[in-house]
Amino acid sequence: MAQQWMMEFLIGLGKMFSHPIFYFAFFACIFMGYLRVKRERKDFNIRAQNGYFELRNLLPAGLVIGGILSILTVALGITVPFAAIILAEALTFLILLTLKFRLLSPVYTLGLTFFIVFFTYNQHIEVPIFSSAFKNLEPIYPSIPFLMGLLLVVEGLLISRNAYKGTSPKMITSKRGLPAGVHVSRRLWMVPFFVFLPTGELSSPFEWWPVLQGPGSTQFTPIVIPFLIGFSQQVQGLLPKVSIKMNGNRVITLGVIVTLVAMGGYWYPLLSIAAVALGLLGRESITFYQRLFEERLPFYFSYRDRGVMILGIIPNSPAEKMGLEIGEIVTKVNGVPVNNKKQFYEALMKNRAHCKLEVLDSNDQIRFVQRALFEGEHHELGILFVQQQKRGKQEAV
Template sequence: MVQIWLVELLKGTGKLFLHPVLYYLVFLSGILGVMRVKRERENFHVRAQDAYFELRQLFPQGLIIGLVFSIIIIAAGIAVPFAAVVLIAGFTILLSLTTNIRWMSPAYTVGAAFFAIVLFSQNNWSVPFFTKAFESINDMVYPSIVIVLGLLIVAEGILILKNGYKGTSPKLAKSKRGQVIGVHEVKRLWMVPLFLLVPGTALQLPFDWWPVFHLGATEYSLIFVPFAISFYQQIKGTLPKAAIERYGRQVTTLGVLITLLAVAGYWHPLVSIIVAALALIGRESLALIAYLKDDNRPFYFSKKNNGLMIIGIIPESPAEKMELKVGEIITKINGSAIRDENTFYEALQKNRAHCKLDVLDTNGEIRFVQRALFEGDHHELGILFVLDERKYEKGA
């Protein structure tokens, strides 16, 4: 029995590299990185993070979460039809073509696949090249898909909470009154791979309760399936970390609620349809509420009379080493008051070997930071500011 499980785990892991979504997510992450760098250079003439930043975020944390949730799925015996795996992959690619990255969230891809399974089973539809997989689904509702949906929304919330705020991209925009303002934007993709039980010929039922939902089969196989988790948010009214962490907690709460409610679908199949619809509506509502709340706030990143507000910091720059933070305001350099980028640069030139900064932190308290400057250091310490209108127009 142990040998059979080990062989099936290895075979299932190997199937991950046959799944097109894996390579598609790598491609999209690369595209997101290139587009972000291009926009940042247009706004600030320098990029914040390198073009590979989004690609580096794609795997590590999602892989850990996926393995933890895979143990839960296998232990609980949650089995899904192979047709659902095909449809989820199809909707992931299809919704990505809208160019709106947030539509690749599992609430939409897995939710759409669930309702498609219901329609396919009711009307005996099929998909070319996967005819056998769709013929095996019978006229029934699959609550197991909704449970996987709930777990993936939990995973999405955790990733937003723990990783979403890292490397947010500064961006310049114009307010309705024509004022140049700063915005922070996140476009992020993660991959969460899950081991799923599907009808097969390898694993027999080791326990009376396993799997809970039999799908009309007595034997199952394991497939390591990559799921796309996407996140998009634009923040202009508050510090990005606070807004994103709050959003992540809300998404996690929604995922836990969906997972708990989905279990009732094993006894009342109609509940699964209601819960899947609730997941779609709930996820869209959270996005809308976050947008409206931020839109109603005054601009956080805008020109200040008492100094220059930091909208971004280049990694490995003197500013990062001095532990300057996004949202802080530099009021003086080497004793000279700062009004704009010109006075900032002039104050730096007074002493190219050393700089002392008076900084107003996000709590409204003054602190002092200083550092020796070396040959090759960024000429503006690696700090990105909200440009004045003339410079913004020229850069754009």
């Protein structure tokens, strides 16, 4: 029996590579990176991260969390109908085409899937081509709402621990017509994890297993779903790390609440519907509140009367090696006060072999950083500044 289970799990793992979404996600990341680089070059004449940055973030974090999630889904025996997987993939594909990555939250893909399957099941609607997949739909609750709650927690963890890294600087014009900087975070994560289909060759190894299944399910097939979670946020009133972590923590809290309510659906099915509705309303409220909160704040990355604000740091540049961070203000270069890019460059040229900066950090504390400069580095420190210009284009220093 153990050998049969092992073989079925290996087959289920292999089926992940038959999902079109698995491959489409790679193309989406490459295209997302292309658009970002194109915009950054337009704003700064240089890109911040290379075009494969989004692709490098697609799998690593998701694989670890997906492994942990699989342990839980297998232990509980979370069973979902094949129809739900088809619908979730179709919705994911349509959202990817729109490039609205924030809509790839589990509350939208799984939440809408739940209501579509629930409506189809209760109305006895015949679905062409996939009619066999829509026959056994009872496992949608409490399994799908519970799974949605777990994935909402996963989304929050990914946001708070990953989404603030490597945010993309962007220049915009404020309502007063002045240039200002913002940071944009756009992510696509793949979280592969196991679930069970209510059909197949495997029977329950324990009397209490599976915990979350529909009535009448006695045979099961494990399958890996390459689930996609997207995120998009523009930060303008706070440091990216602060704002994005705050947003992620709110999503984690919502996910915990939705999961707890969904657990009640095991005894009271109406709570499954309430959990999905709560997830949809709660996630949309978090997005709306975050936007409203930041719009009321003054632009964090804006022109300052004293010094020049660091909007971005080019990876592996001298500026990064000096420990400079976005949001800091360079007030002096080689002992000379600076207020714009021209003054910064002129002060830098006074000593071609050494660079000493006086920096005001995000806590209004002054610190000094210095570094020997090699030939050509005084032209390419790798700093993107916010400054007043008649033209909309900024340049890296």
